[in-house]
Structure formats: C-alpha cells, structure tokens
Amino acid sequence: MLTMIMKEKGPRNWRWTRQRRIIVDALQGRTDHPTAEELYQSLREQGADVSLATVYRNLRALAREGLVREIHGEGPDRFDPFTHPHYHFHCLRCGRVFDVELPYRQELDAVDLGLGFKVLGHELVFWGLCPDCQREK
C-alpha cells in the first residue's frame, strides 16, 4: 500500500532501491511503532543487508514526504506507518506506544486559540499502563 502511495506522492526523482523497499515493507508490517534501531535489528535478523544510517535516512525522508509519522517522546523517536489522523497510548512503564481506535476529533482543529495562532492539526496521547505492565506489577 505504502509502496503504491509513495509512487504517486513521493518526489518524481524517488529511486526504488532494494534498501528502501525492505525498509518500507518492514515498517508497514508492524503496528508497534518501532524505533529506527529496532527496525534495523529486525531487518538484520531477517538477513537483510542495510545499514542503520540508511534506515534513518529513509525513515526521515518518508516523514518529510508525509508518508510516515514520527513519534517523539522519552527515548528514541518512533515511527508510525499510519499517517491518517489517529491517537496513541504511551505506556509509562515499558515505553511502548499503541494505537488507539478513538475517532479523530475534527472539531479540535477548528478551535480558535486567539492571538493569531493557526492550528493545522492536533495530537492526543493517552498515558498510563499497558495490559502487560499492569499484570506485572
């Protein structure tokens, strides 16, 4: 899917290299918002031949094109293959980030913050304990 979208929306001088393909495919296959390092490790385990620098370069490039989402928080950045607006849950204990199926609140993008702030979007992050971490302690 992403591959198709990228062919349409990516820059025309976008080259479809072996590395770019496997990075995109690997990210698409996951719903756990991996860090660049995590993605890199799983690729290596599968025997793929990429460098960490290339993983970073590609993820950032995809983000610049709006084809993946960067998630900032404690620790290293995470990457989300889903770009349609949706929310996240951040576990305070294990640090993992989960997708939340709550409907996107369009109204929030229409709020008037006054003073000439131009709202282009919003982000809603819930934090607490994920199922696993609740069980453990």
Added chain:
Amino acid sequence: MLTMIMKEKGPRNWRWTRQRRIIVDALQGRTDHPTAEELYQSLREQGADVSLATVYRNLRALAREGLVREIHGEGPDRFDPFTHPHYHFHCLRCGRVFDVELPYRQELDAVDLGLGFKVLGHELVFWGLCPDCQREK
C-alpha cells in the same frame, strides 16, 4: 510559589542550595518552556554561577517529583513550571511551545480503551504556526 510547594511535597532530605533556588526561580519566571540550555544561558547572563549539568540534574529531579513538566518533541526537551493539567501549542516553524487556555477535558481520562489499558492522563498538543511565524512568511 514553587518554592513553597517544594518544601511541602519535595523529599524530606531535599537541600535548599543556592543553585537549586535560582534554577527554580528562573523557571517560574518564564512562560516560554525553555530548554535546559536556554535556562542555563539566561542564568549565566544574569551572572549566576551554575553549571549546565546542575541545571539538568535539578530539572529532572523536579520532574521526578512531579513539580515541573517535561515536554518532549523535536529537538531538546523543554520544561514547564506549570504542573496543573493544561494543553500546548507547538509551532512547526520556530519550534516554540505555548500554553493553551483550553479547559482540560476530564472526560478523556475516563475513556475506556479496552483490553486492559489503564489511562492515567492525556496530553493534547496543537500544532501549526504561531503569530510571529505566520507574519514572517
């Protein structure tokens, strides 16, 4: 104010050093969510004698005690002296973070995300262009 709160809520073995005092006072005096480095620079300009490491150590310690809030995003972490629940606006162009006076949506902390997720709070961040940056371009 923070000083008072800290005397009550801080750990009993909390020592009131000269550096800690000026760091707390400096942060309280600002509404622009400075980075550790920014706070450090302004202290030095005032002739205060602190090290960057100490600024970091104190800000993190305050955060651990729940007396200040850490803000993660692109670039270095920022610090917010306000701990009562409130929202932020993040400017995509200059990276500054502003407070938003929208009322806190208690209901959102009561959402059931199912599957045993325990929600302890939420964060709402609007992003777009701040007044200054809209003017400039």
Added chain:
DNA sequence: ATAAATGCAAATGCTTTGCCCAAGT
C-alpha cells in the same frame, strides 16, 4: 558528621553527515 549537591570533564545514546562508491532511471 553525614549525606546530598555541585563542577568538571569524560562518557553515552541517538542521530546526522561527509565522502566516495554503487546502483536506479
């Protein structure tokens, strides 16, 4: 006196970059 806090510099973690070569179009 004792434990906590500081300064400094070195270490660390994450991420980017320069350069030169390889590969896609």
Added chain:
DNA sequence: ACTTGGGCAAAGCATTTGCATTTAT
C-alpha cells in the same frame, strides 16, 4: 550519463554520569 542513494566511520547534539570537593542540615 546523470544523479540519487548506500556504506562506513566520523562528527554532532543533547543528556547523563563518575569522581573528587563543597555545602546544607
């Protein structure tokens, strides 16, 4: 051919930490 992308290793930031010394209680 042209130029983007990759690998590697070095550089860059932001942040933390070890250690010897100072300072608050």
